[in-house]
Amino acid sequence: MEVHEVPMPEIRKPGDVIVRVIKACVCGSDLWWFRGIGQRQHGSLTGHEALGVVERIGDDVHTLQEGDFVIVPFTHCCGECAACKAGFESNCFNAEPGGNAGYQAEYMRVYSADTSLVKVPADPHELSDETIASLLTVADVMCTGYHAATCARVQPGGTAVVFGDGGVGLCGVLSAKLQGAERIIAMSRYEDRQQVARAFGATDIVPERGDEAVSRVMELTDGIGADSVLECVGTEQSTLSALAVARPGGFIGRVGVPHTTNIDVNNLFWRNVTLSGGPASVTPYANGKNGLVAKILNGDINPGMIFTADFDLDHVQDAYEAMDERRAIKSMISIGAL
Numbered sequence: 288m289e290v291h292e293v294p295m296p297e298i299r300k301p302g303d304v305i306v307r308v309i310k311a312c313v314c315g316s317d318l319w320w321f322r323g324i325g326q327r328q329h330g331s332l333t334g335h336e337a338l339g340v341v342e343r344i345g346d347d348v349h350t351l352q353e354g355d356f357v358i359v360p361f362t363h364c365c366g367e368c369a370a371c372k373a374g375f376e377s378n379c380f381n382a383e384p385g386g387n388a389g390y391q392a393e394y395m396r397v398y399s400a401d402t403s404l405v406k407v408p409a410d411p412h413e414l415s416d417e418t419i420a421s422l423l424t425v426a427d428v429m430c431t432g433y434h435a436a437t438c439a440r441v442q443p444g445g446t447a448v449v450f451g452d453g454g455v456g457l458c459g460v461l462s463a464k465l466q467g468a469e470r471i472i473a474m475s476r477y478e479d480r481q482q483v484a485r486a487f488g489a490t491d492i493v494p495e496r497g498d499e500a501v502s503r504v505m506e507l508t509d510g511i512g513a514d515s516v517l518e519c520v521g522t523e524q525s526t527l528s529a530l531a532v533a534r535p536g537g538f539i540g541r542v543g544v545p546h547t548t549n550i551d552v553n554n555l556f557w558r559n560v561t562l563s564g565g566p567a568s569v570t571p572y573a574n575g576k577n578g579l580v581a582k583i584l585n586g587d588i589n590p591g592m593i594f595t596a597d598f599d600l601d602h603v604q605d606a607y608e609a610m611d612e613r614r615a616i617k618s619m620i621s622i623g624a625l
């Protein structure tokens with residue numbers, strides 16, 4: 288990772304705003320290309336999760352003002368197309384190729400800002416560091432974990448199994464709890480992550496992987512399997528294990544970016560198991576009276592616990608390395624002052 292001076296982003300369309308970034312972070316999905324497993328163009332701008340203050344607004348921006356405190360989601364929402372109207376803004380038909388590149392920066396451009404940004408209804412100067420960290424998770428991981436639980440149709444009193452103990456997996460545990468799961472089995476082999484999983488509502492921890500993990504979950508569920516399975520990793524092993532532990536008629540919510548080739552889903556047919564999921568949408572989960580932002584501001588949830596290290600922009604390489612080497616669950620990058 289290298290820090291370069293680049294031209295200041297500009298308002299290009301009337302619906303654009305320029306956000307001055309206060310906090311950004313590194314995502315587990317960034318590690319795929321950081322490790323060289325995924326491809327990324329050399330010299331491209333990075334980051335897709337941020338919190339900031341609106342610095343400038345275009346002529347056709349109506350719900351935001353300069354100075355507003357906002358969450359910048361990894362998704363874009365035009366608010367008008369069939370996908371956005373159906374609540375699937377991550378599939379927006381009017382998304383620009385490349386999206387809002389460069390959240391790990393001092394300033395960034397956001398288009399269709401009225402509908403894409405999540406305005407925080409609070410004075411940021413009065414919020415604790417913990418609350419600010421929690422709001423940052425709404426840009427991606429908390430909504431992605433919540434999407435996994437929603438797609439896995441977690442029901443009150445049900446059993447949920449969560450594959451993945453990174454930011455998304457841990458937020459998946461918290462979301463399963465929020466949606467009423469009584470028993471939550473978290474797959475994790477790292478002490479620090481197990482602790483957060485328990486704090487978020489995990490009742491059982493399974494450190495095994497692969498076939499052993501499957502046997503262990505089947506044992507814990509009396510040979511039945513889980514009502515809901517949250518797949519928050521995306522590797523072949525994790526996906527295959529997730530498919531194997533859903534009970535007959537169960538639901539799998541898949542949000543780990545797939546790094547698999549051939550997954551045979553025919554055996555799901557014989558067990559009446561539903562496989563659902565994909566990239567999450569942020570604004571439908573974040574906004575509203577019972578949305579995730581309200582829950583954070585009320586102190587009901589504290590997903591910001593997943594940030595266990597904080598860096599400045601000059602140490603962005605360290606921020607990635609800390610996650611790559613599992614010294615940090617998730618790295619925050621503190622960029623601007625409020």
Ligand SMILES: [Zn+2]
Pocket residue numbers: 314315316335336361427428
């Ligand atoms: Zn992300």
Ligand SMILES: [Zn+2]
Pocket residue numbers: 364365366367368369370371372376378379380381382
């Ligand atoms: Zn759209």
